[in-house]
Amino acid sequence: MIKTLSTFALAAGTALAFSMSAAGAETLRLATDSGAEGSPTAESMEQWANLIEEGTDGELEVDIFYQNELGGQQEVFDLFVAGDVDMMINWPMTSYDQRIAIVYTPYMVFTWEEAKEAYRPGGWINGMMDGIYQDIGLKFFGAWPEGFNGVATKDEYATTVEEAGDLKVRVPPIFPMAETVQAMGYETATIDWSEVFTAIETGVVDGDAANVIYWDYEYFRDTLDYYVRTKQAFNTGIISMNLQTWENLSDAHQQVVQDAAVTVMEDHFEAAQEIDQSYVEKAEEAGMTYIEPEEEEIKALAEKVRAEVWPQMEEEVGSEIMDTVRENASEL
Known part of the structure; x- marks a missing residue:
């Protein structure tokens, strides 16, 4: 930063x-x-x-x-x-x-x-x-x-790992935001919140991949076309x-x-x-397309992200904490 x-x-x-x-x-x-x-x-x-x-x-x-x-x-x-x-x-x-x-x-x-x-x-x-x-x-x-976050983009969107490969999106400078979105198939750029609008406007990134829809509607509704509720984090x-x-x-x-x-x-x-x-309703009224992936698509993303990112989490936060996560996390 x-x-x-x-x-x-x-x-x-x-x-x-x-x-x-x-x-x-x-x-x-x-x-x-x-x-x-x-x-x-x-x-x-x-x-x-x-x-x-x-x-x-x-x-x-x-x-x-x-x-x-x-x-x-x-x-x-x-x-x-x-x-x-x-x-x-x-x-x-x-x-x-x-x-x-x-x-x-x-x-x-x-x-x-x-x-x-x-x-x-x-x-x-x-x-x-x-x-x-x-x-x-x-x-x-x-x-x-x-609430549950998602990925907001312009021109095109993705609901699968394969589709995400053509998109570069912003993530905040917080672990494991980048690691999570990369596991979902996207290319990422770590950008502080105060600089996101400029990054989207100038084409440095194709969108934002960290927020609930409020932020992408409030700040970028004239620039971003799609919001996909991928639910990678609450x-x-x-x-x-x-x-x-x-x-x-x-x-x-x-x-x-x-x-x-x-x-x-x-x-x-x-x-x-x-x-x-x-x-969600305000964003749709403003012309953004709101998309909720199918349950099978969310499950596929979750399985891949858990497999790739949870071991990295364990290295950073310790096995005791991640054991608690595994014991209490929702079943796929």
């Missing part, structure tokens, strides 16, 4: 401003790496902030920073781990601990019901993520679900807090922050599937 010196200077200056302001006020800084004002992410951030402020009678205030206001995905996550951002709803980066990649393990679940069971409080994925996040200095609250952001910030809160304030986070998670699990379907 190439960034200018001015971007890094802005991030450093912001961090300094944070440390100075935090000394004189009980203000929490809540950020996201993906979601402008008015987006579903922004609405959940605002809900979390309002619940905290109301629950503490204003003793805690929350400043919100939307997509790109503090830098790119990795830059904002760096600020978060350093404690210059206190809370996030974000797509977790694996740079500090590759075990975080567990949430990106391809073809673990195939239905919303299976996903809810895995990510609910006490669910098998939630249990693993809590310990992993603590190890890098973060407090894990829960998932912020979006996309979910993570609701979390810097662990030092958490530990510095009073017991009463901790309870409010945690209860508010769980409320946001539960509310969004209820709303996310409907939101996702609404954007």
Whole structure:
């Protein structure tokens, strides 16, 4: 990821401003790496902030920073781990601990019901993520679900490995995104979210292969023609807090922050599937062609991807975690 010196200077200056302001006020800084004002992410951030402020009678205030206001995905996550951002709803980066990649393990679940069971409080994925996040200095609250992702392209599309060979698509700089999409037959280019539009417009890539349909509709509907719901991953952001910030809160304030986070998670699990379907309809109205591969096609993709990518996952996250995945993942 190439960034200018001015971007890094802005991030450093912001961090300094944070440390100075935090000394004189009980203000929490809540950020996201993906979601402008008015987006579903922004609405959940605002809900979390309002619940905290109301629950503490204003003793805690929350400043919100939307997509790109503090830098790119990795830059904002760096600020978060350093404690210059206190809370996030974000797509977790694996740079500090590759075990975080567990949430990106391809073809673990195939239905919303299976996903809810895995990510609910006490669910098998939630249990693993809590310990992993603590190890890098973060407090894990829960998932912020979006839904099953797919591949959005222009001019042509693919539902099989053989058809995908003619297409080059964008993946984010997160393991095992590239490995998964390559196993599906595509050529890939690793590109930060802030640079995807330009990459598609200039023909560097033929589309985007990481997101639920909301993002491809919202940002690329005038450029991309097809959205194929290949379901290689159940996309979910993570609701979390810097662990030092958490530990510095009073017991009463901790309870409010945690209860508010769980409320946001539960509310969004209820709303996310409907939101996702609404954007399918909007995309079709805008002229995009929405395609759901046949069950046999999804199964063929899943078998190939699991065979190629799960062993790579084991090398990165360890056999204990992958044994848990194998024990709990949906049957093909």
